[in-house]
Amino acid sequence: MNMAASEPRRRSVQLDRVDVRLERVESVAPDATVRHVDQLDSDTLEAVYAALSADRSVPAAGTGLEPGEVIVFTDYFRVKRA
Amino acid sequence: MTQYVIIGDGISGSSAAETLREEDPESEITVITDEGESLYNRILIKEHAKGKLPEAPISIHDEEWYDERDIDLSLNTFVTSVDTDAKVVNTHEGEEIPYDKLLVATGGTPTQLPVENSDADGIHHFWTFQDARAIREHAEQANKGVIVGAGLLGIDFAAVCGAQGIEADYLMRGDRWWRYALSGAGAEIMHEGMREVGVEPVFDSGVDHFETDDDGHVTAAVDPNGDRYECDFVGAAIGLDFNTEYLDGAGLEQDNGIIVDEYMQTSVDDIYAAGDITRFYDVLLGEQAQNGSWGSAKEQGRVAAVNMAADEEAEQFEWVSSYSITHFDFPFLSFGHPTIGDEHAERKYSDTEWRRIAFKDGKVVGGVLIGDLSPQSQLKQLMREQREVADQAEVLLEKSVDLDELAPPQEQ
Incomplete structure (x- = not known):
């Protein structure tokens, strides 16, 4: 899939060996990067769903998840390094 | 040097502009929008209306983004017509913008309910960031709501009412929410989700007319059965009218949307279309189809731009769309x-x-x-x-x- 990247300013992070988890947050700061799950590709959505349904960390490699960003799903979840 | 003009700065238009700059670095690119702000995240504006998300994270592109890519952005600009012989776009200010290749990405406008007093104060439609701001401001003060439109857009109003503490009735014409895609068993899960946030589904209903006070503010919805639902907040989402008036006489084939092939090419040479407004040839389905999802619009804009820059049928649109509802548990x-x-x-x-x-x-x-x-x-x-x-x-x-x-x- 080759999609133009006209979406939130993304931080450049080396994610080859990083695991991430999703932490529920109650509020979002004005300077936060926020994405809705419908902006995620199918593999990234699968990683988000796996992380939340099993409450576990997932490898960031191969997904579009970036530490610090907030994902809007059934709640708001911040992506954190595991 | 090729001159590209894009009408519309939603995700499909913006995706096309970015791709065109990558594919054709020496070209001239103009993006025209009737909105007063550049690209924002249309999926997240409902979160703002719910009172959960501040404005800043919803903005995607500031004007600097266009400057950096040497893209000419015209805000608050209405296109009045397209002269396909002269290959010129005419604006409301009398400007004539020439193009070699044109992308139509103007999406739609919410359909207004064809009933008495449907333009009363307090009756909201939901499409732009400005709509979301107005809905949020009103919802924070409202007490009793009515929602009309038993589909994917209407349920956002149910979520707004739930999040803002508005007790609401959700008037549906049929016997369930989104009856075209859900059976009774699936719909009942959604109905229960609505009830849990204080929104009561009402079936075999709808709106016959609205009542207003002396100031023109909505006070009630009356359904075709004669039942009266008091309200000071109404969310109406019964569909979209596609923004194609300015294309009258341009000769583009239309059928409840602009017909494009799998390359996003319209029936008129050098004019392409992308996003909600298209009835595209879906190669997976083997027939024309429509889709209003963010990912589909973004990809259509990219594919259109690739083909515009290549000046040939370089890539076809092939996409499986997703649309999520994230309002419930x-x-x-x-x-x-x-x-x-x-x-x-x-x-x-x-x-x-x-x-x-x-x-x-x-x-x-x-x-x-x-x-x-x-x-x-x-x-x-x-x-x-x-x-x-x-x-x-x-x-x-x-x-x-x-x-x-x-x-x-x-x-x-």
Whole structure:
């Protein structure tokens, strides 16, 4: 899939060996990067769903998840390094 | 030097502009929008209306983004006509903008209810960031709501009412929410989600007219049965009218949207279209289709731009769309074209888990997953592969879907 990247300013992070988890947050700061799950590709959505349904960390490699960003799903979840 | 003009700065127009700059660095690119702000995240404006998300994260591009890419952005500019012979776009200020290739990406405008007093104060439609700001401001003060439109857009109003503490009645014409894609079993899960946030579904209803006070503010909705629902806040979402008035006389083939082929090319040379406004040829479906999802619009804009820059049919649009509802405790995801198909299979797994798969000619063409999204990748894969699997629907309705349990594809 080759999609133009006209979406939130993304931080450049080396994610080859990083695991991430999703932490529920109650509020979002004005300077936060926020994405809705419908902006995620199918593999990234699968990683988000796996992380939340099993409450576990997932490898960031191969997904579009970036530490610090907030994902809007059934709640708001911040992506954190595991 | 090629001159590209893009009408519309939503995700499809913006995606096209970015791709054109990459594909044709020496070109001139102009983006025209009637909105007063550059690209923002249309999926997230409902979160702002709910009072949960501040404005800043919803903005995607500031004007600097266009400057950095040498893209000329014209805000607050209405296109009045397109002269396809002279290849010129005319604006409301009398400006004539020449183009070599044109992209139409103007989307739609919410359809107004064709009933008495539907333009009263307090009756909201929901499409732009400005709409979201107005809805949020009003919802924070409102007490009693009515929602009209039993589809994917209407349910956002239910979520706004729930999040803002507005007790609401959701008036539906049929016997369930999104009756074109959900059976009673699936819809009831959604109804229960609504009830839990204080929104009561009302079936076999709708709106006959609205009542107003002396100041013109809505005070009640009266349904065709004569039942009266007091309210000081109304959300109406019954569909979209596509913004094509300025194309009258341009000769583009239309059929409830602009007809494009799989390359996003319209019936007029050098004019392309992308996003909600298109009826595109879906190569997976084998017929014209429509889709209003963010990912589809973005990809259509990119594909259109690739073909515009190449000046040939370089890449076709092939996409399995997703649309999620994230307002309740359980997730909801529809994919592909869940409202069409000649065969369906469904199963309920628990009070919050349900699955329905739509098949056409034996192939998966769409579906809806409620509660458990785990099979979404496999089902989308089957749709992309166009495998005939309807006769093995039981495998696809297993709680955990394992594609290896399907019989191998037949050699063609």
